[in-house]
Amino acid sequence: MKLHHDKHHQTYVNNLNAAQEKLADPNLDLEGEVALQAAIKFNGGGHINHSLFWKILAPQKEGGGKPVTSGSLHKAITSKWGSLEDFQKEMNAALASIQGSGWAWLIVDKDGSLRITTTANQDTIVKSKPIIGIDAWEHAYYPQYENRKAEYFKAIWNVINWKEAESRYSNR
Ligand code: MN3
Numbered sequence: 001m002k003l004h005h006d007k008h009h010q011t012y013v014n015n016l017n018a019a020q021e022k023l024a025d026p027n028l029d030l031e032g033e034v035a036l037q038a039a040i041k042f043n044g045g046g047h048i049n050h051s052l053f054w055k056i057l058a059p060q061k062e063g064g065g066k067p068v069t070s071g072s073l074h075k076a077i078t079s080k081w082g083s084l085e086d087f088q089k090e091m092n093a094a095l096a097s098i099q100g101s102g103w104a105w106l107i108v109d110k111d112g113s114l115r116i117t118t119t120a121n122q123d124t125i126v127k128s129k130p131i132i133g134i135d136a137w138e139h140a141y142y143p144q145y146e147n148r149k150a151e152y153f154k155a156i157w158n159v160i161n162w163k164e165a166e167s168r169y170s171n172r
Contacts, residue, residue, distance in 0.1 A: 008139060009046070009047070009050040009051075009054075012042075012043045012044075012046030012047045012050065012122070013043075013047050015039060015042075015043040016039075016040065016043035016044050016046075016047055018039075019036050019039040019040050019043060020040065022036055023036050023040070041122075041123070042121065042122050043122070044124075045121070045122035045123055045124040046122040048124045049103055049122055049124055049133055049135070050135070052130055052133045053133055053134075053135055055161065055164050056132050056133060056160065056161050056164055056165060057156075057159045057160065057161055058159060058160075058161035058163075058164070059159065060158060060159065062161075063161065063162075063163060064158065064159040064160060064161055065157060065158040065159055065160060065162075066162060067084055067162045068162045068163055068165075068166045071166040071169075071170060072166070072169060072170050073131065073162075073165055073166045073169035073170065074162075074166070076114050076169070077114065080113075080114055087106075088157055090116055091104055091106065091116055091132075091134070092150075092153045092154065094116050094117070094118050095118075095134060095136050095149075095153045096149070096150065096153065097118065098118050098120075098136045100120070100121075101120070101121055101136070101137040101138065102118055102119055102120045102121060102123075102136050102137070103118065103119050103122075103123075103133050103134060103135060103136055104116065104117075104118050104133070104134045104136055105117050105118065105119065105125055105130050105131075105132065105133050105134075106130070106131045106132040106133075106165075107125055107128040107129060107130050107131060108128060108129050108131055108169060108172055109128050110127075110128070112172075114131070115128070118136075129168070129172050130168075131165050131168050131169050132160065132165050134153075134156055136149075136153075140152070
């Protein structure tokens with residue numbers, strides 16, 4: 001599975017920086033400030049989401065796709081979903097349910113419980129900690145899979161960095 005994201009991640013960063021720069025203008029009125037919030041939410045979310053995405057993916061030769069079966073995350077997933085396969089099935093169903101652009105997430109709530117959720121556009125996870133995030137924007141799969149979205153959702157598990165996921169969960 002190829003990754004195509006470097007340039008477009010930079011675009012979110014550039015647009016975030018531009019919006020933050022404008023926000024720092026002492027002559028900006030309140031209307032201007034409010035208008036910039038959408039750009040900050042979108043591009044800031046895009047930056048945060050992709051920063052996690054790159055960490056949570058790894059090429060197969062670097063261990064991508066290889067579940068860590070000894071750790072606390074694996075234990076928590078199998079106790080909630082029965083098996084890793086059943087968890088992946090539910091995550092893929094969440095990915096498939098996204099209308100338009102968005103992300104699917106495995107998150108851990110403050111009480112330690114795991115949950116699958118989705119966000120629209122570049123909305124990011126606040127208040128809970130994302131463990132795995134999967135980009136379900138068309139740009140994430142179209143270059144390699146065209147409209148075969150389900151194939152992308154299946155293949156993404158071959159490059160999930162379970163070591164990183166485990167460490168995000170156990171260091172929460
Ligand atoms: Mn993307």
